[in-house]
Amino acid sequence: MSEDNGPAILPNTSKFKAAIQLMNEVEESKFPLLLNRIIKKLHSKKEQPFSEEEKEQLVDVLGLNLSQLNSILDSCAFIFEQAAYYTLHPNRLARQLHEAELNETQCIAFQKVWKAEGNNFISELKEQSLVPKVMDTVKYQLHLQMAQSNLSRLKEPTALFEQEEI
C-alpha cells in the first residue's frame, strides 16, 4: 500500500498547531468521551455539543481555561468536518493526525470514534438541504360526503392530505 496520503487535509497554521498541543495534554481517558459528544451533536446547526454549564464543568475537570477549551472543541469539530468532506477512511484520518503531530493515543481515539460514528455523521450531512421548505410527514383522511345543506343522498369520496414541514 502506498504511503501517499493524498492532499493535506489539516491546515498548517500556528493556531491549529497550538490546538493540537492542547489536545495532546488532555487526559487519555477523557478524550474519547469528548469526541463522542462532539460528533453526535455536530450535524445539527442549532445545538452546541456542550452547554455553558457543561463547559464550566469541563474547564474544572480538564484544568484548562475557557478559551483553551473552546479552541480544542472547535479544532475537533473542524477535524471531523474535514474528514466528512473528504470521506476519509479511519486509518487515513489517523495517519493525517499523526503527521500533524498529535499523540498516538489521541490519534487512536479519533480513529475509533470516526470508525463508530463516521458513517452516521456523513449521512446526516448528506440529508441537509438548502431548500427553505422540506416536507417531513404526510397524514391523510378519506371522507365520504353523504349530504350538504342543499343536497342530500350524495356519495362523494374526498381525500384530505396534511403535509408538515421540517
Place this chain on the structure above:
Amino acid sequence: LARSTLRMSSLALLDDISFFGPTPPAEVKKAVSVLSKTTPETFQKTLVLVVNYLHGSEIDSDLFTKEYAETELDRSSAIALFTGIYSLFRLAIRKRVKPSKFKHDLAELRFPASMIDEITETFKSCQHELEEAATDSVIRFPTVEDIKWRVDINISSSSTALSLRPSVLMRMKLTNNTTQQFEMNIFRFHQLRYYVAKTLKDMQDIEQLAILKID
C-alpha cells in the same frame, strides 16, 4: 335473510313517503288552491321565473310586480303561487327525487292533471344543472389545481464533497391562490405516493360497497 328484509322495508319506506314529507307544506297547499284559477300562460310564466330564481338570478319586488302585472292574479295570489312552486322545486332538488316519483307525489298534492306534465318536464330539464351547481358551491378545503415537479441529484455540497442524493422538488398551486414549493427526500416521496395510491384504491372500493347503494 333478516338484513335483506330490513333493507327492503326501508326502501319501501323511502318510496312511501312523499319527497315533501308526511304532510304537504302549507305554502304548497296554498299554491295548489291558487292554481285552480290560474291560466296556463301565467302558470308557464311562474315556472320560468322559479327556474331562473333557482339558478341564481335576483328577483326584487318591483320586478315581481312587473312580471305579474298583466296576469289575472292579484299580488297575494301571485306571491302564494310563486312561493309554493319554488318551495316544491327546492325540496325536490335537495332530495334528488327521480322525475317519476316527482310526478307521483304531485298527484297526491291534487295538482290539476294538465299541469302535472308541464311541471315534471320543467323539473326534469333543470334538475341536473341545479344539482351540479349545488355540488360546485359546497364548502371545501383548498384543492390542488396544478402540480409541477422535478427530480434533482445533489452531487456535492459544502459539507460533503461527494453525496449522490436524489430528491424531488414540487410546486403545488392550490385553489386558494397560494403556491407551495417544497422538497422531499426519496423516502418521503414514496410514502406520499403510497398514500395517494391507497386513497384512490379505497375510493374505488367504497363505490362498490353494497351497503352504500342509495341511488
